[in-house]
Amino acid sequence: MNAPTTTSASLVTSPARGGIAVIVLTGPDAGRVMREIFRPRSPVAGEGHLSLGRIVRGDEVLDEAIVSAPVDDIVEINIHGGPHVARTVLSLLAERGAQIVADCRIDPALAAVRKREMHNPAVAGEVLSALRLVSTPLAASAVSAQWSGGLSALANSPQVEAASLRAAADSLGLMKRLLAPAEVVIAGPPNVGKSALANALLGRNVSIVSAGPGTTRDWVRTLTDADGMPFWLTDTAGLWEDAEGIDAEAVRRAWKCVESADLLICVTARNDAEYADLIDRLRATPNVLNVAGKCDLIPPEDRSDYIDGTLPVSARTLDGIEALRLAIRRKSGFDKFDPTSAMAFTDRQADLLAAAAELLDQGDTNGAKSKLKNLLGCGCPQ
Numbered sequence: 001m002n003a004p005t006t007t008s009a010s011l012v013t014s015p016a017r018g019g020i021a022v023i024v025l026t027g028p029d030a031g032r033v034m035r036e037i038f039r040p041r042s043p044v045a046g047e048g049h050l051s052l053g054r055i056v057r058g059d060e061v062l063d064e065a066i067v068s069a070p071v072d073d074i075v076e077i078n079i080h081g082g083p084h085v086a087r088t089v090l091s092l093l094a095e096r097g098a099q100i101v102a103d104c105r106i107d108p109a110l111a112a113v114r115k116r117e118m119h120n121p122a123v124a125g126e127v128l129s130a131l132r133l134v135s136t137p138l139a140a141s142a143v144s145a146q147w148s149g150g151l152s153a154l155a156n157s158p159q160v161e162a163a164s165l166r167a168a169a170d171s172l173g174l175m176k177r178l179l180a181p182a183e184v185v186i187a188g189p190p191n192v193g194k195s196a197l198a199n200a201l202l203g204r205n206v207s208i209v210s211a212g213p214g215t216t217r218d219w220v221r222t223l224t225d226a227d228g229m230p231f232w233l234t235d236t237a238g239l240w241e242d243a244e245g246i247d248a249e250a251v252r253r254a255w256k257c258v259e260s261a262d263l264l265i266c267v268t269a270r271n272d273a274e275y276a277d278l279i280d281r282l283r284a285t286p287n288v289l290n291v292a293g294k295c296d297l298i299p300p301e302d303r304s305d306y307i308d309g310t311l312p313v314s315a316r317t318l319d320g321i322e323a324l325r326l327a328i329r330r331k332s333g334f335d336k337f338d339p340t341s342a343m344a345f346t347d348r349q350a351d352l353l354a355a356a357a358e359l360l361d362q363g364d365t366n367g368a369k370s371k372l373k374n375l376l377g378c379g380c381p382q
């Protein structure tokens with residue numbers, strides 16, 4: 001692998017709030033950039049020496065930091081972990097000539113580290129970048145499995161088939177869903193138990209629940225998961241015609257959530273004939289789960305008028321909540337998800353897998369192998 005010709009800076013910790021943030025600066029100018037922005041309290045002794053000091057922009061002090069002196073053109077900058085601090089220090093590094101590397105790309109900073117010690121270096125860099133975005137153990141294990149097993153094992157296998165390569169490329173959508181969770185929206189007429197249902201799914205009281213209609217006004221969005229599949233759950237205001245003033249605004253915002261949903265949970269209750277048109281409109285959305293709320297109040301023999309596939313749920317007794325979680329997973333394509341199978345999780349990987357499959361179809365085994373080597377980052381320019 002060639003030495004990098006540009007100097008790059010990359011935030012290698014989570015972009016969310018944290019105790020500390022770590023920025024890796026790498027490339028031929030790393031030492032020069034470090035000297036321009038860092039004032040150590042005592043002289044820097046030599047390679048890899050850790051110094052406490054200040055990050056400065058001219059006379060302005062931005063943060064206290066622990067900085068490692070360059071080793072192989074790599075500098076590690078440990079600063080405080082508020083997103084504003086991290087952003088400000090990254091912009092200072094950009095002013096000094098470093099190229100800022102965004103999430104989910106091959107990370108030159110990591111590439112510089114990995115050239116010494118990592119196998120399957122291109123996938124390794126992508127695994128490390130993607131791990132910053134995971135929010136559940138399932139997502140973490142599915143991503144990490146690709147480093148040595150999964151995708152890397154497939155690309156390394158001596159006898160690879162086009163169908164397996166295509167299957168791995170086709171998994172890109174699911175893997176992206178693990179890193180950027182789907183938007184699941186609960187909607188329906190007022191007072192049908194939407195907020196109580198949201199709380200039951202979340203396992204805690206996030207939304208206000210009360211006996212009268214019109215309780216929820218602003219939508220409430222929370223990150224949760226169904227058996228490890230992460231998703232954003234949004235509870236919305238009850239939908240009804242002829243709303244006025246602040247109610248009309250609440251209804252407008254609820255429809256906006258419905259329109260941007262990846263999956264809609266349409267909640268209805270007994271006696272909602274007056275909302276029939278509205279419910280038809282919700283049920284006509286492309287990806288919808290029909291749920292009949294408050295089923296503890298409805299005897300099973302009275303449930304025959306439910307339309308096919310309607311799930312009866314009760315936020316009070318929790319009947320049907322597990323089945324609803326399962327249905328959310330199934331509708332999102334995760335019912336048979338196996339985190340150890342070979343799955344692409346970046347566009348680069350999926351493109352190379354598709355190209356290798358195409359070459360295999362044309363009988364060009366060597367061409368396909370070269371694409372797969374490139375995918376792994378073994379001895380190929382990236």
Ligand SMILES: Nc1nc2c(ncn2[C@@H]2O[C@H](COP(=O)(O)OP(=O)(O)OP(=O)(O)O)[C@@H](O)[C@H]2O)c(=O)[nH]1
Pocket residue numbers: 189190191192193194195196197208209210211212213214215216217236237238239293294295296297313314315316317
């Ligand atoms: N028996 C029973 N009552 C429920 C259930 N879910 C909600 N309720 C009651 O129904 C009333 C309305 O519940 P909410 O969850 O606030 O209803 P909502 O659809 O969010 O109402 P809006 O936000 O006003 O549209 C409350 O008194 C809840 O306690 C349920 O599963 N069973």
Ligand SMILES: [Mg+2]
Pocket residue numbers: 194195196207208209215216235236237238
């Ligand atoms: Mg509500």
